[in-house]
Amino acid sequence: MTPTTLDVPATRRGGRKPSRRVRRLSRRDKLVLALMVGIPTLAHVVFVWVPTVASLLLSFTSWNGIGVNIHWVGLKNYTSLFTNFPAFWPALSHNFIWLGFFLVIPTPFGMFLAYQLNKQIRFTRFYQTAIFLPMVISLAVVGFIWEIIYNPDTGLLNSLFGTNKPGSYIDWLGNPHLNLWAVLIAASWRHAAYIMVLYLAGLKGMDPALAEAASIDGANEWQTFIRVIFPAMKPINIIIAVVTIIESLRAFDLVYVMGGNNGAKPGLELLSLLITNSIVGESPRIGFGSAIAVVLLVISLVVIIPYLVQTFRKERVR
């Protein structure tokens, strides 16, 4: 720690002088401060912490949502989740496949697009708009569009390949070994656009002299990108990594549209869908759904905490 940061507590402990300085805040200032700190804190506690803790507590109970007939069942929800719920382990692995796929395919592709579009090529505005367009559409609509493409009888793909006749069907969204990948392609279509825009914004803000200097030193384009641009873009890279992780863990809407809203479709199970299926509906199992939500929360924390620790550590160093 630097001496300046040590100063503050020392003087505060010290004498009356500094405390008088604090008193100089008028009543009104205090009120404003209290409101400005209090309202967000209250909102944060009410909308984030209370539900999180309540969800955690509910995950140890059994409750059908009717009346207050909530029973404490201990770890039963968790044991049946891990041992007697065939959709759970596929869902977990699908969430990780989703994450892995996003990190390997659409994210680098989006960066590649951004890099190419940043060069002063002709019609770059047009390409930017065209590639960004899927991002403007809601995920539900993206789902409807790809549903039409994947339709087994009249869909674009099967009509193109001639695989819509008996004996040759490709069941893009039905085949449990195929449907996750089909959905991932649809999701990537949109995700690559998102990454492209984020990265392009970063590239635009970068000093072109860096790349020029590298090329004068004899670096080829790949070397320039890997050695100079990519490291210089570190803040953007972190944002992109976080966005990709969040998008993968919260994946829901697209599968909800393309895979159907009732039950888990074999091959398309996701944690978010299992939570919804358990909690929403006529005979909800709120405790059980909360247990799945807690699992998702733990996974999110495992991913997010290292990021936060790193960010805060940096700030302190500064």
Add this chain to the structure above:
Amino acid sequence: MPHPIAGRNISGGIPALSRRTMLRGLMGAAGLAAAAPVLAACSSSGGGSGSSGGTDTGTVTFGSNGSDAQPKSAYAATMAAFTKANSDKVKINTVDHDTFQNTISTYLQGTPDDVFTWFAGYRMQFFAAQGLAHPIDDVWAKIGANFSDATKALSKGNDGHYYFVPIYNYPWGVFYRKSVFQAKNYEVPTTWDDFMTLAGKMKSDGLVPFSWGYGQGDSWTPLGTFDYLNMRINGYQFHMDLMHGKQSWTDKKVTDVFTHYSQLVPYFQEGAAGRKWQDAAQALISKQTGMFTLGLFVAQQFTNPADLDDLDFFAYPSINPTYGQESVEAPTDGFMISHKAKNVAGATKLMEFLGSAAAEDAYLAIDNANVAINSQADTSKYNTLQKKAVDFISKAKNLSQFGDRDSDPGFVSNVVEPAIAKWLDNPSSTTSTQSTIESQKSQYFQS
């Protein structure tokens, strides 16, 4: 979420993604499941007024799930007919069809309307048993004569009291085109062997024997075949006990059902796991397929009048002669009074009207994809298919509702439907399918 009404209100396309459903989904995903207790807490404070409201305040509130164009205007017409005959006014609150189902328990615990639309059988009995509905034995004392015993059984709670007034239903059967059967000299099969022979013949004639599709949200469609097979092989009572969680899914009788089911699998249309029932119906219309086991709502897809005239159906063939073809799957929709009704007297009057032939006629004059239940209803304007459906249902000894209506909807949509979808992908996995369902059953049925 179970498909509440076995697929008939899918025409809207998007209701599955209604804002509230979505929000709750996202809430759940973010670990905010706890919002629910708050809702429940609000509702419990408003309780206690349940049995009050003895006097008629002149306005009855009506909560409707008929959010599609046809049912919406049909309910409006029905209520207008009631207002005309009585001095009471009706205030209709229409809620998106799927949202209505998904929020039903918070709705009934909050500030429900006096009368609301609901489904007969287990799903009605569930809420009646929770004390969320008002018994209406007095209504049935007046309207009882117009309904069959099978319908009466569907309208009673487990405690023997009436809670439900039906307005329409529709049968499930095996649909086919008359012209196709004529051209190829096919005969309507009444036994399992005939059925299989016919399917084999169709296949050798280059026809796909069965339209088949359970993609996207339609994973409920294979239940229709399951229900019929179970009722034909093991009888109505076993089917009901199985669906109510009282029989074991690992029973040899259930194995039998899957064995018969697997004999059908080679005759199903390919690519079914990604196909919606509407597209499967198109294959029947274009004469690529020969038959389709579905509900009467398949007729909605036959938009060309000539095609519609050509559409016919037959009862699911008999397998075990003890049970023959005595049971018919006929999902029934109707009304209940909520336990917190503010105007019970007015609501009772409305229910009496809804149980009358006049109400059914007013409703079905607009929504013609269903048939009346009331024996006094006017069937003169029905098309051939509807007339046949009425006859078909009235001759049934037992009426089942549908897989997801005769059982706990969560159990069916989260356990049975995924298990059957998986099984259809690999029909040799019967034993593991049965034990998967059985092992999860106790999480839904606590006795």
